[in-house]
Amino acid sequence: MPEISYHLPSRPLPQPRESTLGYLLRLGDRNGHRSLAWVAQIRRQHSRPDVTLNQFLQLTTGHPEPSLHQIYGPSLPALQPAPSHLLGLKTQFWNSEHRRWCPACLRESGYWKAEWQLTLQIVCPEHGKLLQEHCPGCHKPLRWHGGELFHCFCGQDLRQARTPQADGPLQALGQLISAAFVTATGGEPAATALQQDWPSEVATLHLTRLCELLWSLGCYATFSTVTKPQKVQRHHHLKVLLPILANTARLLSNWPAVFDTFLQERVQPGREYALSLRQFLGQQLAWLHRTLAHPEFHFVRQELERFIALHWKGRITDRHHFISHGVKQRHPVISVVEASQQSCLSRDKLVTLVQQGALQGWSADHHGRRDFLMISRTSLEQFLLASGGMLNLIDSAAYLGVSKGRLKLFVERGLITPTYRPSGGKNDPVQWMFQQQVLDTFLTSVQVNAHATPDCGSLISIDQICRGYTRNGAGMVELLQAIQQGDLKMIGHNPAKVGIGGLLLSRQSFRHWFEQRQPEKTVFSLAGAARYLGIKEHVLYWLRDRGLIYDWHQAESKRMTSVHKETLDQFRQRYVWGRELAELSGYGRQSASRALINRGVWPVSGPRTDGGITYVFLREDLEHYLRVERG
Incomplete structure (x- = not known):
């Protein structure tokens, strides 16, 4: 098959980053050919239908292959361009359907730039104006096969068209695409400032990745109701591209707030x-x-x-x-x-x-x-x-120094709120769950420093109050509430005891508070009378049986024994026992009774008198002894 031996008379070199189709058009124009039809004529004349673009240009111009690396973009269907001319871009990102140009650049440089053939490049980065794609005379899109180098087939000079100014975001987008194109072609892009609120990563993207990003964001933002947003018809036309790229610029601005709103x-x-x-x-x-x-x-x-x-x-x-x-x-x-x-x-x-x-x-x-x-x-x-860890009912009760029953009572009365409480018939202590922080807060509300002499007779501990004055823990809840509200003042804490059981109160202030809580009660049951006197129930039984406390009443319907408050007050005024005996005599609680007996003060009831459990003395006998003793 014969080689093409025809060399064009005028063989200008390609300009930097010139369009492939534009170079073919300029090459033909310099040799008297007004359109691209000369390419097909030479190929038919020399019977080379399978020649590539570079081979065709080398045989018709004689230029070496390195000089042809300046042209980019798609070529005629019959002349297959080298992959390097397409920069790895997909077909949809090259516009070979019709021409697009900047009239000012075309007037100044005299050649068609490959950058104008990029589908997403719709703004001239140098002049900031939208590219022209319609003939200013006939207002029709100008295809590469129609018209001359600078003129439409209607005769209109393409360099005289007037294009509108693009807005700021579109200009920034055009400069971004232009810089990526120059970088992809091995050049050094002009220094352009990226929009401050745009992500800095877009400036480093390869042209291929940049086009994919801009196209994807714009299509998904524009066609929100379409099943396949990136399948856009007539996507090479400015009328279709303008809203897509405007949405792309909007998403990139104020990054990532606008993008986040788009996702929402x-x-x-x-x-x-x-x-x-x-x-x-x-x-x-x-x-x-x-x-x-x-x-x-x-x-x-x-x-x-x-x-x-x-x-x-x-x-x-x-x-x-x-x-x-x-x-x-x-x-x-x-x-x-x-x-x-x-x-x-x-x-x-x-x-x-x-x-x-x-x-x-x-x-x-x-x-x-x-x-x-x-x-x-x-x-x-x-x-x-x-929470600092979770404690079950058993561990929480031990942490507070109370029984499990009292801890449940605290929960029922609202003093402590459990994190988890078994519902239904479940009552397994392990199923309960308390936050340690909640327990610490509760302890802090009633906790004080340790007391040096916790066994002093003028003090009474919470544990002693619970044993002597309360029953089933009900009084303990009221006592703790009084402490939290400031009605009772804490004196100290017994360091030998854990939790709230070792809290110490003034015995006198506690008795005053305790008696004030019962002013309206005139009749007591046996258990209530024991709490009122501060003695145990079996001691009260003994004193009743010995006749020291009389005037008991038996209710026939309820089978309950009761006594009037007046009777109990009379008993307290006439007799003295226990801690009060130690306080008045000045002896220790364990030795007061024995010391008084040795000094001739005989009790009315007690182990050595009538076999009783607690020594009880006449207050009159004790006062007489003290007057004589103190002279």
Whole structure:
């Protein structure tokens, strides 16, 4: 097959970054050919239908191949360009359908720039004006095969067209694309300032990645209701591209706030509780995430994953391969199973904590049914940190120094709020759960410093009050409430006892407070009379049987023995015993009775008198002895 031996008379060199079709048009114009038809004529004349673009140019111009590396963009269908001329861009990002140009640049430089053939380049980066794609005379799109180098087929000079000024965001987008194009062609882009509120990563993207990003963002933002947003008809026309690129510039501005708003608008209300991530994102956002799978789009993926972690109330699992491991580890939502493993709490306890508001939790929506409980990771961590550990009923009672029954009574009376309380018929102490911080707060409200002499006769401990003045713990609750309200003042704490049982009060102030709480009560049962006198019930039985306390009444219907308060007051005024005996005599509580007996003061009841349990003396005998003793 014969070689092409025809060399064009005029063979200008390509200009830097000149359009392939524009160079063919300029080459023909310099040799008297007004259109691109000369290429087909030479190929037919020399019978070389399979020649490539570089081979054709070398044989017709004689230029070496390195000098032809200045041209970029698609060529005629019959002349296959080298891959380096297309810069790795997809076909949709090259506009070979019709011409697009800047009249001022065409007038100044005299050649067609390859940058104008980029589908997404609609602004001249030098003049800031929209590119022209319609003939100013006939107002029709000008194809590469129609018209001359600088004129339309209607005769209109293309260099005389007037184009409107582009707005600021579109100009910034045009400069960004131009800089990426210059970099992709091995040049040094002019220094242009990136918009301050745009992500800095877009300035470092390769041209191929930049076009994919701008196209994806613009299409998904413009065609929100379309099933396949990137399938856009007539996408090479400015009328179609303008709203797409305007939305792209809007998403990149004020990054990532506007992008976050865009994502929120795409999520349907109520989908944040969807169990499936695909249901939450919807079809469009799921496709967008797959479209931006290249590593260079990491900054967009990070924002999308951050949005998922912030707004999706579902659980990210290992099957979500497209989400980074770090996001999975930091995702603020975990299942109730994971929460149970981390906290060592049963699922029932976690459900109760969510119902009580101690934990943040919700049920994920799965096919219309909400039966998958999700827990907020942050609320669980804060709960465990604030609780400082969880204690069951047995450990909590030991921590406070009270019995399990009294601790339950504290709960019933509102002094302590448990974190978890068994419901129904469950009464296992292990099922109860208290936060240690709550117990510490309760102790702090009644706790004081240790007392140097806790056995002093003028003091009385909570433990002694419970044994001598209360029954079933009811009085203890009232006592603690009086301490918290300031009605009773704490003197100190017995360091030998744990919890609230070792708290010390003034005996005199306690008796005054205790008696004031019973002013309206004139009749006491046997147990109430014992509490009123501060003695044990079996001692009261003995004193009653010996006739020291009389005037008892038997109710026939209730079978209950009662006594009037006046009778008890008379008994207290006439007799003295126990701690009061030690206080008046000046002896110790254990030795007061023996010392008085040795000094001739004989009790009316006691082990050495009538076999009684407690020594009881006449107050008159004791006062007489003290007067004589003190002279």
